[in-house]
Amino acid sequence: MCGIVGYLGKQNATGILLEGLKRLEYRGYDSSGLAVLDSGGLEVTKRVGRVKELLAAVKKSPSQAKMGICHTRWATHGGVTEENAHPHLSSDGKISLVLNGVIENYNPIRKFLTSKGYTFYSETDTEVLCNLIAYHYAKEIDSPSDGGTRFSQSVRKALHHVEGTYGLAALCADCPDEMVGARHGSPLILGVGNDEMLLASDVSALVSRTPNVVYLNDGELVHIRGNNFTISTHESEDVQPVINTVDWDVSEGEIGDFDHFMLKEIFEQPEALENAMRGRFSQDQSTAKFGGLNVTPQELRQIDRILLCACGTAWHACLTIEFLIEKYARIPVEVEYASEFRYRNAPLDKNTLVLVVSQSGETIDTLAALKESKRKGYTTLAITNGVGSTIARESDGGIYQHAGPEIGVASTKAFTSQLVIGAMLALYLGRLRDLSFNEGAEMVIGLKEVPDLVRKIVQQSEHIHTIAKKYVHKQDFLFLGRLSMFPIALEGALKLKEISYIHAEGYPAAEMKHGPIALISEDCPSVFIATEPDTVSKVISNMQEVKARKGQLIIVRSESCEMPDGLADDEVVIPDCHPAVAPILACIPVQLLSYYIAVERGCDVDKPRNLAKSVTVE
Numbered sequence: 001m002c003g004i005v006g007y008l009g010k011q012n013a014t015g016i017l018l019e020g021l022k023r024l025e026y027r028g029y030d031s032s033g034l035a036v037l038d039s040g041g042l043e044v045t046k047r048v049g050r051v052k053e054l055l056a057a058v059k060k061s062p063s064q065a066k067m068g069i070c071h072t073r074w075a076t077h078g079g080v081t082e083e084n085a086h087p088h089l090s091s092d093g094k095i096s097l098v099l100n101g102v103i104e105n106y107n108p109i110r111k112f113l114t115s116k117g118y119t120f121y122s123e124t125d126t127e128v129l130c131n132l133i134a135y136h137y138a139k140e141i142d143s144p145s146d147g148g149t150r151f152s153q154s155v156r157k158a159l160h161h162v163e164g165t166y167g168l169a170a171l172c173a174d175c176p177d178e179m180v181g182a183r184h185g186s187p188l189i190l191g192v193g194n195d196e197m198l199l200a201s202d203v204s205a206l207v208s209r210t211p212n213v214v215y216l217n218d219g220e221l222v223h224i225r226g227n228n229f230t231i232s233t234h235e236s237e238d239v240q241p242v243i244n245t246v247d248w249d250v251s252e253g254e255i256g257d258f259d260h261f262m263l264k265e266i267f268e269q270p271e272a273l274e275n276a277m278r279g280r281f282s283q284d285q286s287t288a289k290f291g292g293l294n295v296t297p298q299e300l301r302q303i304d305r306i307l308l309c310a311c312g313t314a315w316h317a318c319l320t321i322e323f324l325i326e327k328y329a330r331i332p333v334e335v336e337y338a339s340e341f342r343y344r345n346a347p348l349d350k351n352t353l354v355l356v357v358s359q360s361g362e363t364i365d366t367l368a369a370l371k372e373s374k375r376k377g378y379t380t381l382a383i384t385n386g387v388g389s390t391i392a393r394e395s396d397g398g399i400y401q402h403a404g405p406e407i408g409v410a411s412t413k414a415f416t417s418q419l420v421i422g423a424m425l426a427l428y429l430g431r432l433r434d435l436s437f438n439e440g441a442e443m444v445i446g447l448k449e450v451p452d453l454v455r456k457i458v459q460q461s462e463h464i465h466t467i468a469k470k471y472v473h474k475q476d477f478l479f480l481g482r483l484s485m486f487p488i489a490l491e492g493a494l495k496l497k498e499i500s501y502i503h504a505e506g507y508p509a510a511e512m513k514h515g516p517i518a519l520i521s522e523d524c525p526s527v528f529i530a531t532e533p534d535t536v537s538k539v540i541s542n543m544q545e546v547k548a549r550k551g552q553l554i555i556v557r558s559e560s561c562e563m564p565d566g567l568a569d570d571e572v573v574i575p576d577c578h579p580a581v582a583p584i585l586a587c588i589p590v591q592l593l594s595y596y597i598a599v600e601r602g603c604d605v606d607k608p609r610n611l612a613k614s615v616t617v618e
């Protein structure tokens with residue numbers, strides 16, 4: 001959560017910083033702030049609300065400064081106020097700091113600094129670290145032995161005393177050509193431009209200035225001086241930087257003619273799915289192939305068990321992937337919430353493969369689960385959309401989604417792209433075991449049909465919009481589906497909760513009668529998802545149970561799952577398809593239904609309250 005940007009160069013810093021910050025708003029958007037440094041010293045502006053409030057504030061007193069730092073906040077310590085917004089300024093006015101993360105031992109440090117005469121104006125842990133840097137700066141000599149400067153050394157010394165996670169950028173009032181960044185657990189990227197250096201939480205904030213980036217690793221500090229930079233560990237060991245060239249089309253992150261990024265991303269799913277599959281089928285069209293797994297077919301044949309770990313929507317993707325791998329590859333799979341797994345010390349078989357799934361590649365719980373698995377010696381793979389992300393770099397191998405930037409906080413195209421990759425992985429693992437050539441070839445045909453089938457479903461968006469209008473004032477929803485449709489029910493409920501603030505629950509359809517049926521009334525509609533002819537008669541029985549209790553039925557069904565006349569109050573029919581890809585198709589109507597209900601309720605769809613897209617704190 002929280003996004004940070006830093007700039008040091010020859011151009012006016014404010015515009016560059018705020019343009020970058022707008023691209024990071026998805027990481028947090030309850031308040032924002034900017035500190036610039038010029039001959040007049042450090043000047044800090046903060047506002048509660050979106051970056052546009054900050055933009056309006058800085059327009060009133062434009063600055064000519066060529067360096068600065070800025071921040072968009074998702075509150076962790078302290079309420080949403082201007083005082084708690086970043087950048088913080090040390091009470092002696094020397095240091096300004098923006099931070100993404102949590103300083104866990106801020107309390108004793110705050111007490112110590114208070115006893116030394118430092119004053120605090122906010123409730124935040126960041127202000128504590130800011131003053132700790134100022135404390136060391138005041139004590140530090142001008143030419144420290146590590147070759148850095150008094151400022152860089154004071155940041156390093158302060159960081160030796162903190163516990164927690166951070167990605168940070170700092171300025172010092174006395175140092176008009178220096179900026180210091182550091183990371184431990186929260187992402188930080190250095191952009192190396194023409195006569196300018198940038199720091200950001202995410203490449204999207206700096207690619208409009210430069211494609212050349214250095215991904216900092218945990219425990220590293222970057223010291224920028226004018227046009228030069230050095231990277232070292234917190235223990236002062238030099239690090240040889242690796243400059244990567246980012247292949248990123250800035251226009252992909254623009255909203256275009258759509259009202260919301262979420263709608264744009266729902267409509268982009270055919271292309272996202274094509275990109276996930278491009279070049280990933282074998283020449284004989286009977287299996288999938290992946291370039292970056294770094295695990296041989298022989299090693300994969302030794303796997304007895306797969307553990308899937310993720311959070312949120314990616315966890316729902318894992319539930320679907322579990323179903324697919326068990327069905328097509330016959331390998332036992334377990335799915336864990338990453339946040340639980342990291343502390344659970346679960347016993348794993350020695351031939352377990354750990355696969356984490358994360359759109360951003362930066363979710364701290366998923367990263368921690370990955371690291372814990374690596375520490376125990378398991379082979380780790382990742383499915384992620386975050387090229388160069390921490391999870392991509394920390395895992396032994398993996399599969400990039402290539403879904404393009406997902407800006408809407410509610411995940412849509414990243415989810416379906418994870419599902420298509422999951423189906424291809426199940427195919428690949430299956431073909432290494434007992435799945436026949438013909439079964440494999442049928443699956444490849446089924447996978448290749450998906451983008452066009454999804455195109456047909458999004459064409460029904462106006463029909464789904466009309467349905468949404470009928471249910472806009474309901475306060476409770478059930479989402480129900482069996483087998484591979486159960487994760488889609490969970491995902492439908494999550495989408496609705498996230499962006500409409502309507503209470504919704506996802507259940508396996510047959511479980512309804514063991515409790516949730518008590519919720520059924522005229523005021524609690526049920527969304528049933530039925531695509532499997534084998535179980536449709538059972539699901540119809542569950543629908544009848546709802547109907548008998550005056551519950552309204554919105555049915556998402558495949559063409560061949562025919563319903564008794566008059567059963568559905570509303571219905572969306574999706575094309576028949578290979579069963580491995582049915583969850584992808586079934587997901588599109590529930591995404592659109594949630595989207596239009598949220599729009600009709602006047603909700604801020606792309607930036608729902610309390611949520612951040614990338615959760616980089618525990």
Ligand code: M6R
Nearest residue numbers: 312313314358359360363410411
């Ligand atoms: O970036 P990740 O896929 O690791 O993010 C995991 C969750 O935070 C994310 O899926 C979240 O649940 C979204 N808001 C879902 O729409």
